[in-house]
Amino acid sequence: MKESDLMLRHPLAAYLRQERMPHIWCEGCGNGVLLNSFFEALDKLKLDLDKVVVVSGIGCIGRAAGYVNVDSFHTTHGRAIPFATGVKLANPELEVVVISGDGDLFAIGGNHFIHAARRNVDIKVICANNFNYGMTGGQYGPTTPLGSWTTTTPYGSIEHPFNLVHLAAASGAVYVARWTTLQVRKLTDSIKKALGKEGFSFVEVISPCPEIYDRYNKLGTAVEVMKWFKLISQTQHGCTPENAEISKRQIIIGEFVDIKKPSYGRLLREMTTRVKESFQEKKAK
Amino acid sequence: MEKRNKTTLSGKHFLSGDLACAEGAIAAGCRFFGGYPITPATEIAERMARRLPEVDGVYIQMEDEIGSIAAVIGASYTGKKAMTATSGPGFSLMQENIGLAVMTEAPLVIVNIMRGGPSTGQPTMPGQQDVMQARWGSHGDYEIIAIAPSSVQEMFDLTIECFNLAETYRVPVLLLADEIIGHMWEKVEIPPREEITIINRKKPKAQPKEYKPFKPAKNLVPPMACFGEGYRFHATGLTHDEDGKPQTVSVEEQNKLVKRLCDKIRKNAEDIIKVEEVTLEDAEVAVIAYGITSRAALSAVRKARKKKIKAGLLRLITIWPFPGKLVAEIAGKVKAIIVPEMNYGQLVREVERAAKTTPVFLLSKLGEEPHRPAEIVSAIEEVLK
Numbered sequence: 311m312k313e314s315d316l317m318l319r320h321p322l323a324a325y326l327r328q329e330r331m332p333h334i335w336c337e338g339c340g341n342g343v344l345l346n347s348f349f350e351a352l353d354k355l356k357l358d359l360d361k362v363v364v365v366s367g368i369g370c371i372g373r374a375a376g377y378v379n380v381d382s383f384h385t386t387h388g389r390a391i392p393f394a395t396g397v398k399l400a401n402p403e404l405e406v407v408v409i410s411g412d413g414d415l416f417a418i419g420g421n422h423f424i425h426a427a428r429r430n431v432d433i434k435v436i437c438a439n440n441f442n443y444g445m446t447g448g449q450y451g452p453t454t455p456l457g458s459w460t461t462t463t464p465y466g467s468i469e470h471p472f473n474l475v476h477l478a479a480a481s482g483a484v485y486v487a488r489w490t491t492l493q494v495r496k497l498t499d500s501i502k503k504a505l506g507k508e509g510f511s512f513v514e515v516i517s518p519c520p521e522i523y524d525r526y527n528k529l530g531t532a533v534e535v536m537k538w539f540k541l542i543s544q545t546q547h548g549c550t551p552e553n554a555e556i557s558k559r560q561i562i563i564g565e566f567v568d569i570k571k572p573s574y575g576r577l578l579r580e581m582t583t584r585v586k587e588s589f590q591e592k593k594a595k
Numbered sequence: 596m597e598k599r600n601k602t603t604l605s606g607k608h609f610l611s612g613d614l615a616c617a618e619g620a621i622a623a624g625c626r627f628f629g630g631y632p633i634t635p636a637t638e639i640a641e642r643m644a645r646r647l648p649e650v651d652g653v654y655i656q657m658e659d660e661i662g663s664i665a666a667v668i669g670a671s672y673t674g675k676k677a678m679t680a681t682s683g684p685g686f687s688l689m690q691e692n693i694g695l696a697v698m699t700e701a702p703l704v705i706v707n708i709m710r711g712g713p714s715t716g717q718p719t720m721p722g723q724q725d726v727m728q729a730r731w732g733s734h735g736d737y738e739i740i741a742i743a744p745s746s747v748q749e750m751f752d753l754t755i756e757c758f759n760l761a762e763t764y765r766v767p768v769l770l771l772a773d774e775i776i777g778h779m780w781e782k783v784e785i786p787p788r789e790e791i792t793i794i795n796r797k798k799p800k801a802q803p804k805e806y807k808p809f810k811p812a813k814n815l816v817p818p819m820a821c822f823g824e825g826y827r828f829h830a831t832g833l834t835h836d837e838d839g840k841p842q843t844v845s846v847e848e849q850n851k852l853v854k855r856l857c858d859k860i861r862k863n864a865e866d867i868i869k870v871e872e873v874t875l876e877d878a879e880v881a882v883i884a885y886g887i888t889s890r891a892a893l894s895a896v897r898k899a900r901k902k903k904i905k906a907g908l909l910r911l912i913t914i915w916p917f918p919g920k921l922v923a924e925i926a927g928k929v930k931a932i933i934v935p936e937m938n939y940g941q942l943v944r945e946v947e948r949a950a951k952t953t954p955v956f957l958l959s960k961l962g963e964e965p966h967r968p969a970e971i972v973s974a975i976e977e978v979l980k
């Protein structure tokens with residue numbers, strides 16, 4: 311049987327731009343798992359795919375936008391969130407999802423992230439956190455753990471990493487969760503939940519990078535890394551985001567924030583309605 | 596604030612350049628503004644913040660100019676007419692995403708009310724120092740359209756023209772004004788709505804399954820589907836084929852795309868370019884000017900004529916694409932060309948390139964004072980000696 315036949319028979323095949331295959335990702339990379347969970351979530355929600363927009367920045371995971379069979383845009387490095395903000399505000403009918411990397415969203419794009427969360431723009435952000443800049447060959451980034459090896463931390467990283475869920479919560483996100491690529495069902499549920507929420511939702515996906523980061527840090531093969539995830543993942547729903555630690559000993563996973571707050575879009579629409587009404591009155595006079 | 600009771604203004608108004616620009620944008624159909632305050636462009640943002648909700652539009656103040664232009668590209672892809680307005684420092688921050696807008700063929704308008712640079716420079720002072728940055732500011736080969744208004748009336752009219760060009764060619768279009776034009780108050784006559792020409796982007800005729808998002812029509816411009824219309828297409832800043840599929844190593848696709856993106860401006864340049872010619876027919880000296888400087892130049896040319904000096908003016912309304920052919924023709928007929936600019940020599944280089952052996956003189960000004968007609972008259976007399 312040909313590979314393409316297999317793909318055609320996959321229940322989620324319709325979500326993938328099959329003509330764009332093969333993808334650029336390495337064997338054992340977590341990006342495929344993330345994408346699969348995203349498709350599964352779309353499938354379960356039965357969303358109208360004509361109204362879903364996926365936006366990515368630049369990086370290995372940045373290529374995700376090119377693989378999804380919906381309207382999608384591959385922006386410049388770090389700018390997926392402001393682009394998505396423009397899309398969502400200009401057409402609130404659309405379900406706008408940003409899928410991007412730890413470097414893209416939190417180094418070069420960090421400012422956009424905190425402001426979109428603060429405004430509670432109604433976009434969903436899924437971050438593939440592989441602890442490094444995969445695309446450029448494995449340099450350290452804003453989530454690289456202290457002491458880790460990368461091509462630009464040849465003596466071990468001396469920078470303190472961000473705790474992304476803490477950052478997202480502090481910035482105002484209404485939904486914040488973290489999973490590794492091992493807990494696919496939980497991850498799918500979280501993406502589903504994020505898609506259903508009003509406001510800025512954030513799902514962090516701890517993702518293996520077997521060819522680069524995991525190799526430099528001698529974490530073993532992709533399978534070994536997944537086993538390691540299993541060993542050290544600890545579900546703590548409702549854990550204070552600040553305490554949701556990621557270390558060699560444990561990765562705290564779960565849902566950390568799930569609150570209600572009016573989204574930017576709602577407040578914008580309410581304001582516009584008010585302004586338009588008084589404008590019409592003025593006009594009538 | 597003057598009374599308004601219409602969606603778009605009409606009739607006579609007393610406005611500043613910045614306000615006229617905002618009103619022009621609304622008249623053109625702009626319904627999304629993403630910006631970040633900066634002198635001397637802030638009043639455009641302020642006017643848009645007040646006006647857009649009245650017409651069901653969206654104003655958002657982004658966290659910086661990088662975010663502003665990114666949001667504007669996003670809005671443009673939903674089918675909305677979108678713009679941002681800034682000045683030098685913000686324009687510098689936008690450069691990478693101007694390239695993205697060029698590459699993904701996003702129709703949008705960027706207003707740059709030029710002030711004194713480099714760096715923070717002189718925020719409240721005028722300048723024409725971003726003329727070359729407008730042309731070459733983003734990396735890679737590309738062509739851009741940049742338009743230079745020289746009155747408050749033109750801030751209104753040419754903002755509409757910018758949107759029309761953006762929609763026609765699927766490009767970012769720059770309105771390059773200067774602090775004086777932005778802050779100056781003048782009478783503006785706004786024609787009734789029905790008399791304003793509004794151009795909207797061409798939509799695809801192809802069915803979603805057959806639609807190729809970057810397959811050009813005859814004029815080299817691809818019809819544009821928008822997000823949410825069922826076409827399910829992909830756009831990327833990477834080099835791509837007609838399908839929008841990344842082509843990161845193909846020599847053929849790189850050549851095809853880069854050349855088409857440039858050629859859709861180059862080959863349509865005659866339709867795009869607008870200039871004003873004043874007493875050039877028998878001129879011995881030509882003054883080539885744009886923006887605020889062209890007002891002094893016009894006055895100087897008239898004064899020179901009164902003195903029986905054969906002087907003429909070529910006012911560039913379109914700066915980019917540069918009307919090189921026309922400048923070459925004029926250069927062939929005159930003894931000298933004078934280029935007054937509020938910078939230390941930018942567009943003069945382009946004039947020199949076109950003028951070949953005809954002598955070209957730069958009349959440079961930096962700082963608050965624009966050129967005075969008398970100075971330009973002296974220069975005209977000087978070059979004829």
Ligand SMILES: Cc1ncc(C[n+]2csc(CCOP(=O)(O)OP(=O)(O)O)c2C)c(N)n1
Nearest residue numbers: 368369370371387411412413414443444445
């Ligand atoms: C302005 C800019 N600077 C640098 C780069 C080079 N670059 C491309 S991807 C990348 C890092 C991506 O890292 P991340 O977002 O973590 O994604 P990953 O590749 O790990 O999936 C960098 C630095 C770029 N494309 N643009």
Ligand SMILES: [Mg+2]
Nearest residue numbers: 411412440442
């Ligand atoms: Mg990464």
